[in-house]
Amino acid sequence: MAIYSIKDDLINSVNERKNQFGQNGNGNIISNGSSTSDIYSANYDPLIDIFELFDDPTALVDINQLMKYSNGYESQLHDEIETKREEYKNILMNSDNDPNIDEMDGEVLKLLDSFHNMKGLAEVTGNTINSMTANIKSLDYSKKNLTFTMTTLKRLQMLVTAYDRLEKQLEKQKQVKDYLEIKQLLSAVLELNKYFQDFKSIDEINKLNKLISSLKNQIINDIFNDFELEFNEELVNSTLIDACNILGTFGTAYKEQLETWYINTILKDVKQIFRASEEAGSLDNLSRRFIYFQNILSNFETKHLHIFPKNWGMSLKLSEKFCLYTKDDLKEVLNKESRIKNSVDVNILLNSLSQTLDFEVFLNKKYKYYKDFDDQLKNDETPNFTKSISDVFEPYLNIWVDYQANTIEKKLAEFINPSRMFQKTGEGITDEDSKRPEESVNVLESAAELFRIYRQILSQLSKLTTGKALIRLSKILSKYLIQYQHKVLDSILPDSKSLISVNLKSQQEGIDIICLVLNTADYCSQTVLQLEEKIKSLIEPKELSEQVEFENPNNGFLQLIIYCINLLFYKIENDIQISWRELSNFNWKLLNEVTGESRYMGSLKSIIKEDCLMIFKKISKIIYIRNLIDKLVEMLLKNIIINIVKLEPISVIMAEQFKLDLQELKTFINILPTWTEGGDKILSSSSFKTSINTKFKNIDNLMKILMVSSKPMDTFINSYFSIIGDSSFANFMKVLQLKGVLKLEVLEKDKFKYMDMFKLQLGSFEEMNSDDNQLKESNEYLEKLNITNTTTTVKKTHGHTKSGSRSIYLPSTVGTNTSNISNVSVELVNNPPSPPEPPLPILPDSSNGSASPDGSSIGKSSANFGFFNSPKIESYSFLNTKDNLEKNIAKTFSDNKSTFNENFRKFFKRGE
Known part of the structure; x- marks a missing residue:
């Protein structure tokens, strides 16, 4: 009974585990319908229950209990088997003495004899049946x-x-x-x-x-x-x-x-009439060959096409064979022409190439839907005859490519015609190209037309080759882009005199032209990059595409954009000189109270508004307007601080007035973007607001500390720490000097007295504030503010000229920012700014086929300015942010000062 108890316990444990873990991952009960899963069955398979019991690692916690049950069950079964075995032995021993055993043996022997007799009788019966059916089988085979x-x-x-x-x-x-x-x-x-x-x-x-x-x-x-x-x-x-x-x-x-x-048979006449050795087989008669075949093809389709099954494609095969014959003949003719005359006549070559391309287009159109009715062709692609004949011209494509230079050269001559030089996109255009959404507004039509010609030439050549001819073409296109910059865009830019002329019409025309050139240069720069990418995508193998580069013309356009921006900035900077003179001439010592913005500030805002309204509406890209605003802010703040420093000592009333003026100026700057379409993008930009606030913060903080009374001194020093936020005694001394507390003649005498007071208050301030509010070592703005030499006249920069003609120097703010005040001359307030430096020509590499078709050098042209050889501008992407643009402007202009070229060309006026 003990064994059955253990067995029942084990069964119950198994059933409990099966109930506990017998669900699959989806929550469904695992079926136990198989007989092998029944523990009472003779065919019981323990693996089934084992896999169900231990379906995951967590089930192993019960293994000790199950092993205990199993071992006990095994031991009881072993004892039971031994008991049964002993009982069986006893039965066998007792059966030896049983008298019924002999009778049973006799019955078994009789049964075996009956079986042998039955077997013999079955064999005899089978032989009898076979003998009876043998004739039937024979009849069946027959x-x-x-x-x-x-x-x-x-x-x-x-x-x-x-x-x-x-x-x-x-x-x-x-x-x-x-x-x-x-x-x-x-x-x-x-x-x-x-x-x-x-x-x-x-x-x-x-x-x-x-x-x-x-x-x-x-x-x-x-x-x-x-x-x-x-x-x-x-x-x-x-x-x-x-x-x-x-x-x-x-x-x-x-x-x-x-x-x-x-x-x-049908092409026999073609081969005989237009053989390469015959006159009819020359390039001059190529069109006759194509017309002759078209007639053959037409007659075939009229008379004989119906006698061939459609799946044979006889019309297509006839065309393919004609193309093969023609290609072989043309190869022989071109070889003979090049051997005898050393070169193929370009006009004949162009004619033949054009006719061949037209014929291939004709065949492509004819068989465009060929696969639609030919279901039995293994290749169900549309037949393509592109290059089936024309690729024979590929070795001679350089002649064609070089000829395109003449076409572009003639177009450039048309572009410099006074009647077309200032024509914008859409003006005077009546064909279907008059509305091109991809071209910007306020762009020269000549630029759009030049790139249309480029696209057409590239499209034609790409149908003929994917090799080195495309590289040669890219060098020619690059060369003429540089010539376009020099001969067209360079020529129409106005002289700086027109921008500062008293004639308002002349100023307006100058601004219009500068903005037109700026937009055109921007359009060209973008399109040049697209052109380069397109050519590279067409070239095979891809390793050759590395030889395609338009860096020189693209850099030229980018530099021209920078120059145009600086010209516009020069115009604004020059116009507001009167406001600086007004600020400088006002007797600030008589100021008793702050009643509103200063007079110079009203004049300043009026002039800037007038200029910006003229300029902004002409510029097509918001990024350039943003750049102008940023440069304008830096220039204004720089000039304001220069004038303030000159007015030392600065009284509290004066500081309050200047703070009010700065607040008015900041408000004015924030509405500048609203004067142009799309200005909301600038206003909504967090970087614009951050930039403006940062630039005004330093000078605003300076005005705040100047507004604080210097007595008592300990209170003033604590205010300095709170407002300026640095621990520099040198900067503190500058503030005292601006307030007039210290004079230059007694500076050394009182310096140590104030130093002791400053250190004492500094220690107290730091103790009262946490580590998060510790002072900076030095305020960068004050550190670079130089007030020791403001009362003296700074020497004139060498080479500086006050003439209205173009100077080779930049506007006073190009490449600088308001933090670099120590290097800025106070004399700029009294003298007009110098115009931007005209760039030198960018000459194409002579190894790239840069010589002009007439043999002249681009650099010898006498335009009023050219392009300058500056450090390489890495990418057009620098225009995407203001900081990068400023950085490149400074890089471009700061290291390229050269002697002024007195032989610049006079301004090219319209109509002359």
Whole structure:
């Protein structure tokens, strides 16, 4: 009973574990319907329950309990087996003395004898049955053989009958054969004859097979003869298409033989008339060759296309073979021309190339939908005849590419015509290109037209080659882009005199032209990058694309953009000089109270507004307007601080007035973007607001500390720490000097007294504030503010000129910022700013085919300014942010000061 108790406990434990873990991942109960999963079954498989019990690692926590049950169960079973075994031995021992055992042995022997007798009787019965059915089996085999013989004879009769009918049909129709009926009879003969291929050892069958082969050859010969008669118009047979199908049943060899014969026959005249050695085969007569073939193709489709199955594609194969013949002939002709004359005439080459391209386009259009009705072609792609003939011209494409230089040169001559020089996109254009959404407004039409020509040339060349000819073309395009910059954009830019002229019309015209050139240069720069990317994508192999570069022309356009921005900035900077003089001439010592913004500030805002309204509406890109505003803010703050420093000592009232003026100026600056379309993008930019606040913060803080009374001194020092936020005693001394607390003559005498007070208050301030509010070591703005030499006249910068003509120097603010005040001359307040430095020409690399077609050098042109050789501008992307633009402006102009070129060209006025 103990064993059954342990067994029941184990079963219960198994069932509990199965109930606990017997669900799969989806929550469904695992089926236990198999007999092998029943622990009472003789076929019980423990692995099933083991895998269910231990379906995951967490189930192993119960393994000790299960092992205990299993070991106990195993031990009890072992004892039970031993008990049963002893009982069985006892039964065997007792059976030896049992008298019934002998009787049982006798019965078994009788049973075995009966079995042997029955087996012998079964064998005798089987032999009897076999002897009785032997005749029946023989009759069955005979029936099968007779049936096979009758079937074979019947098929032989059908074959002979079909053969006789086919033979009679051929004899009867000697002139015009009905290939539809012949095809049906021949199909029957060939199908029946397949059955007798295993009977060729029989003479009669072998003879019949030879007759059928002979008849097949006769049909093939008749088909070819009928096609020849049809071609010579000596026979009209409407069933020739069935003859083609008959050839198709014989295999591809006969089909291809007929196709080759027909194509060679129909193109025989073309090969004879337009041979490379004949005059008709010259390049001059290439158009005649194409017209002649088009007539052949038209006649074929009218007369003979219907006699060929559609899946043969005879029209397509005829065109392909003609292209192959023509290509071979042209290759021979071009080789001969180049050997005899050393070069192919470019006009003839261009004519021939154009005609070839037109012919290929004609074929592509003709077979555009070819695959739609030809379902049996293995290749279901639309046939493409591009380069099927024209690639023979590829070795001679350099002649064509060089010729394009003449086309572009003529266009450049048209662009500098006064009647077209200032024409914008859309003006005077009546063709379908007049509305091009990809071209910017307020852009020279000549730039748009130049790139249209470039696209057309590139499109033509890309159809012919993907190799080195594209690289050669890129160098030519690059060269003429530089010439366009120099001859067109350079020429129309106004002299700086027109920007500061008293004539308002002259100023307006100057601004209009500068903005027009700026927008055009921007358009060209973007399009140049697209052109470079397009050419590189066309070149194969891709390694060759590294030789394509438009860096020189793109840098030229970028530098021209910078120069135009500086010209516009120079105009504003020059106009507001009157405001600085007004600020400087006002007697600030008489100021008793702050009643509103200063007079100079009203004048300053009025002038800036007038100039910005003229400029902003002409510039197409918000980024350039943003750059102008940033430069303007830096210039204004720099000049204001220069004038304030000159007014030392600064009283509290003066500081309050200047703080109010700065607040008014900041408000004014924030509304500048609203004067242009799309200015909301600038206003919504967090970087713009941050930039403005940062630039005004330093000078605003300086005004705040100047507004604080210097007595008592300890309170003033604490205010300095709170407002300025640094621990620099040198900066503190500058503030005292600006307030007039210290004079230069007593500076050294009182310096140590204030130093002791400063250190004492500094220690107290730091103790009262946490580590997060510690003072900076030095305020950068004050550190760079130089007030020791403001009362003296700074020497004039060498080479500086006050003349209204173009100076080679930049506006006073180019490349600087308000933090660099120590290097700025106070004299700039009294003297007008110098105009921006005109750049020197960028000359194309002579190794890249940069020489002009007429042999002249680009650098010898006498425009009023050219382009300058500056450090390489890495990418157009620098224009995407103000900081990068400023950085590149400073880099471009700061290190390139050269002697002024007195021989610059005079301003090119419209209409002259």
